[in-house]
Amino acid sequence: MSSNDKLPQLAAALRFSVLAYAMAYGVSAHAASEAVELNTLSVQSSVIGTSEEKDVAKYPGNRTVLSQEQLKKTAATSIDGALQHVPGVKVQDETGTGVLPNVSVRGLSGSRSERAQFLMDGVPLTLAPYGHTGQSVFPATFNTLDRIDVVRGGAAVQYGPNNVGGVINLVTKPIPNQWETQISNRISAYEDSDNLMNNLYLRSGGWLSDDFGIQFSANTLNGDSYREHSDTDVTNFDIKADWLISDSQELQAFIQRYNSDMEMPGALSPTAYEADRQQSQRLNDDYEATATRWHVKYLQDLDWGNSAQLEVLTFGHHDTRNFVWGFNTAGGHWADPAQPSTDIRNSPREFNVYGVEPKLSMSFGSQDTLTQNLILGMRYVYEDVDYRLRQTNINTGAVTVPRDWGLKTDAVAAYVSDELGFMNGRLKVTPGVRFESIHMNFEDRNSGATDSNQINEVLPGITAAYNVTDEWVAYANAQKSLRAPQIAQVRGAGDEEGEVSWNYELGARFTKGQSSFNAALFQVDYKDQLQWQSATQTFANIGETRHQGIELSGRYATQNVPGLSLGLAYTYLDATSEAEGPNKGNELPYASKHQVSWDATYDFSGYLSTLSGFYYSDAYSDNANTVEEDATGATGKIPSYMVWNFNVSKELYQQNNTTLSVDFSVNNLLDEEYYFRGVDTSPVGRYPGLGRSYNVTANLTF
Template sequence: MNLLKSAPWALALLPAAVLAQSNPTPPKTDAPAAVVLGAVTVLGDEAASDELPGATTLIDQATLKQSRVFTTNEALRKAPGVNVRDEEGLGLRPNIGIRGLNPTRSTKVLLLEDGIPLAYAPYGDNASYYHPPVTRFERIEVLKGSAMNQYGPQTIGAVINYVTPTPTQETQGVFSVAGGNRGFFDAQGRFGANGLLLDFSRKISDGARDNTDSKLEDFNLKGLFELSANQTLVLRVNQYREESNVTYTGLTDAEYANFGREYNPFDNDTFDATRYGGSVTHELSFGSDDLLTTNVYVSHFTRDWWRQSSTTTDTQCNATTYTVGDQTLNFQQARFAGVAVDPDQCNSAQGRLRDYYTYGVEPRVRITHASFGLDNELVAGLRAHRETQDRIQENATTPQGRGGARSENNKRELTAYAAFAQNRFGFGRLAVTPGLRLESIDYTRRNRLLGREGEESLSQLIPSLGATFAVDERYTLFASVHEGFAPPRVEDILSNGSATADITAVEIDAEKSINAEAGVRARPFDALRFELVVFRNDFDNLISVGSIAGGGVPLSQGEALFQGVELSGRADLGKLIGWSVNPFVELSYTGLPTARSEGAFTRADNGAVVPGTDVSRRLPYAPRHLFTGTLGYELPLGITARLEAVYIGDQYADFFNARSPEDTAIPTASRGSGQFGEIDDVLVWNAAINWRRPGSHWTLFATTKNFTDEDYIVDRTRGIQTGSPRLIQAGIEYQL
């Protein structure tokens, strides 16, 4: 794609080209407010959302506040089609799956903040080991369907955009403090004036298991500056710091049975991470509805994760032995037998040390025009993006060692250029939106231990087509079809080389699918709204690891099919009836009857068939049913109360569809590892209450999560991970 090699010049010339081909109208006096809204949102306001030919969900500030959501996981469960899996209990690394796709490390979803890529390497390593606290956000937007092609590079699942508050000229401030069981403490502050807004958050928690205490601090400074009547500049600077004692491994089946859900002996495992990010957004309004937005962004993420076990089948500590009766068991065997192990006796600690540098520029333009005698809206843009990964592994020879011999020293680089255009043709109440996206990616991998280097490139043209039909002002029908695309990681498309072999391209394709959906958005009454969607995602190539266990399959690919239905809505019963109080109901439901392989998956490294991936078997981590329902009550005295039920249906943890950890289909050596077997369904109850006396600046709140204290499994990828036990929290908030 030589054309894209000139993308940097095109990026520089785009603003001039737009202005040269337009007839600017006199500047609007209210332009800054309108401009800012368009830059940071994916869905826009309610009217703009109705024009999108795909499923949309908006989780607004009132919902986040009234629910007193503890983590991003809890917030996202309010959106249909979204399966979020817990990990360490504080929501530090959410695992987000969309419409049956594996949620591990959120690799099948595109995360944005104020419309800017949030992941530290969205092209070359789209794994979520960093996530800001949910308290930073004012609202959360979820977008599916063909409109996703405006964003990229991940278009197989959904776009999730986290929107931060907009600075104002007036003085504003919110301060809160909360505490609870399991060592939870949370202090938050937000203060702004004269176009500047500073957010601060400090959270401490003991986590869901033993030896999983975490501390994080998050700063976010945002500035809004009016350059002229039709130009604004938005500056963002943020810093995130995390210090955690978090292990990577889960539990074996015997450990879970003998010691319970909170057992974790790995008190030497530590995770330290720091992220610095910054962006500049310039917005130019040059017509009544025309807008040019240019984002420039940069981030540096560094993380050191020292651990003594990565999975229950890890042999790192096998030099340590235990005597049980007349048997001598190594470390791994002792765990399989449910014997309490002591990591202090293991003279080993492995450090996965990572640095990621990401930066890019992305101008995009929105132009309304009357070509062909129709009402048109063109949205188009370009992106130039660069990523560098420094990846080192050091092996210490003591349990608390934090340095040692290097077994990995990789530098992985990626340069990507993208261009997209979508034009909405208006035919009265019918609108049709065709679009194209072009991605061009160059990969480089260097094994600095061996002096080996290799390169590979990938280009993909991604079409889309969407349509909406406004039945009247209360009902909108929509449908779309687009090609889903997700590029392979650097480490997946290029081998690591060896002493006798160069780094070469691996026979792996990008993830590709045909995503189709159709639905209706409706507001039959002012106090009732709902959205109903049916979808079909047909994968020509799905990249999956299934389970890390059973043969150590590092990567596999194959054909897959996902089909289902989504329903979401809210009814304000008090407003419908005309009461002074307002009972309300919210619901989010996903039914996924089909989540199956359409053929055997094959290993990416050697083409061998992956055991268990027979035709029509259900894919792992694809619950058949997801449901979040809320009963709420709003009183004139300033009291709001919410009772929430979260249901997650049963799911398989492996390609074998094993129902029991001892299923005969599971390789003998892996039985009891905790990585195989069915994950039972679970119903979790949450509750929250808020009281703010009318006219007061103070709000008192209390919340309980999993108040029935359900003991349940959420994941078996690296061994059994369990859900959070009962959490009880209370706090006070002051608003200027």
């Protein structure tokens, strides 16, 4: 089916949006930028709220919001680095820059963050939410963010698909009330290296009048990271605007242009790693990507029931990316870094995604009786993915095209959740259900073969939160989650159903002022992970896994010792294969049983100093749980590692609206030498973790 054939469907979706606008037009309420309050009730249009710290205290699931203060003081220089401090999250830092994160939640596969549901300002960030969930283009840079919200449980009904590990919402910096300009520049230097990385961030914006605000931002990352063959050039520009059309209507808009061009140092053979862990044996490996993204959100307050709000979100993006890597056909593993490459492979891919999501939220009742917060929504998403692979012989220049695939996806989702409040709001129970209908059309342009796949899945969920006291909340949730077959799986025999899991949580949270404590038991029963069957050249739903454990986190801050803050988190994870066969009961690759993170902050006469770090226990790198490392570094146990960071910040000048501050940080303070196994286009060998680095940041706001 051609792109032109999709125009009527897109037009119909747009007509639906316009109709929704027309239905809402002229109905009065309060300003749409805030929750409407009538009779002490407010309508909540999202189960995760606005991803602020205040949203965590009463949330019916395990959740962590990393505030702007937390992001700064823990010496994080990338989104990867920030996520290392979240219980249950593990990151394989492939680049040291955050350009290509590999994020694993609760032991789920972290390669290209393929099983992490990333949002930006509540809008899907994934390349193709259904047919290609891997983040091989990650159009988010650390400096543009105000906070990061990691929701491990309880959000699957509203935010799907691919939410088995929860939802990670990246929240960009808001438009300030008064016009404000920020200039920030960070220079990073690396131990035993002449390499430097420069990170420049510019932001200017504010409200031009009582009803219109706009903000421009630009973030560039240029230089070389900690290893050879790591030249990096990233630019990220965006504009956001907010128009209060009337007392009851609001229009928000966002547009972004992202470009990335970088060398990939790749994995090292064990021998090369021991000789010089900063070198590169993969000198043919490169990466480049572009992304143009936009979304428009219309909000309309209604006076139905106690309060109501209509929201219509439309979004889209056009992304391209291309990996280039060396490929060995002369014998041994094709990615063995110790072997010279005979060929060069490149995989150009193009993504066109459009979506529209109308949502209606309504509140009923009073605190004296039963209260309800009803959310009704639906979403249509269209995806067009071009998936190519080219191979060039280095000696002869001969070019072959092993793969030239296309995948077009039409997906419709509908969901409803109803938060019921009992006992004057102390007990809140929220049943809900999501329905996914996904139609995929696959084309192999080399052979002319076509295939199609239809998936219909009902995904129920329920959450409950009970306010034992004003400070203590007990919570529980259960939800069914879906990950649709990926483009590499919708072929051959076809008719592959999606990967389905059941997630459960039981926990309690204490919150008082700036101090908090949380304990959560969790279990993820993954019933249908798709695995490749070489005998039949098809995928089969046999990859059953179980992920269970406990996540503990606490923060202590007291006014008795001004400027003192302590944080500690621990995760125990038991992630095992449950599929029949020789590996049943084995630990899953890269899933560390024990994870600890910590930070301690104290204000020494205006010098805000933080010592922080994280620890991960050892892990296997294959399903067979091989202990001894082979000669290539492809298998073998990955040793545990502990990383300490130090950050100190000082406000040098402050007058009226002008502030000048400086931060100095040392990442990997003790220069811990640690590694992962290879990733994606360099899957064999040891991939060195980031060594000691020094960072100086100057920030001027006026």
